[in-house]
Amino acid sequence: MDLVNLTVRSLKLGDVKPSRENFLQVERDSITERNDIIGERKCRLKEKSHDELRIINLAEVAWHDTPDDCWLVIYDYVYDCTEFLNNHPGGQDILLEHAGRDATLAFISTGHSAVANATLERYKIGELPPEERLFRTPNGLKISGF
Numbered sequence: 001m002d003l004v005n006l007t008v009r010s011l012k013l014g015d016v017k018p019s020r021e022n023f024l025q026v027e028r029d030s031i032t033e034r035n036d037i038i039g040e041r042k043c044r045l046k047e048k049s050h051d052e053l054r055i056i057n058l059a060e061v062a063w064h065d066t067p068d069d070c071w072l073v074i075y076d077y078v079y080d081c082t083e084f085l086n087n088h089p090g091g092q093d094i095l096l097e098h099a100g101r102d103a104t105l106a107f108i109s110t111g112h113s114a115v116a117n118a119t120l121e122r123y124k125i126g127e128l129p130p131e132e133r134l135f136r137t138p139n140g141l142k143i144s145g146f
């Protein structure tokens with residue numbers, strides 16, 4: 001495209017004035033889109049029901065203690081953190097130190113945010129059998145507020 005054509009084109013574009021209504025509609029559309037995305041994320045992070053969770057005991061968790069297969073126990077729930085290793089803001093080494101074991105105290109003492117707690121849900125794959133739980137009683141009641 002030569003210079004004359006370009007100039008004519010930009011003059012034409014300059015004539016198109018965005019109306020206030022168009023602008024508001026674009027805003028409305030983008031807000032609706034954003035709300036849909038947030039809603040979808042909330043759904044995905046919704047707490048898994050007990051029926052969806054597999055009972056996994058500590059002996060089984062212990063087998064998953066490598067960078068290719070890293071499970072952690074936090075608050076009596078079992079998490080497969082393998083895919084999260086490279087994305088953990090605290091680094092992967094600290095997760096690997098607890099691979100195959102209970103990491104609840106380490107997780108609490110680091111003072112993780114609400115975002116971190118919500119992120120956990122994504123990796124939840126099961127829960128400990130009632131007799132191995134520390135934070136929830138066998139009838140499902142929580143012992144501590146978490």
Ligand code: HEM
Pocket residue numbers: 072079081084088089090091094095098103106107110111112113114115116117119120123
């Ligand atoms: C699946 C389990 C875990 C998830 C989803 C997770 C998530 C996160 C997130 C989102 C952050 C950013 C700060 C925040 O929002 O709180 C963070 C930071 C951190 N995490 Fe974790 N974490 C997990 C397990 C652990 C464990 C077991 C430890 C062991 C001590 C740990 C140690 C840290 C540290 C030291 C930081 C701070 C990094 C910094 O500020 O430089 N995390 N984690």
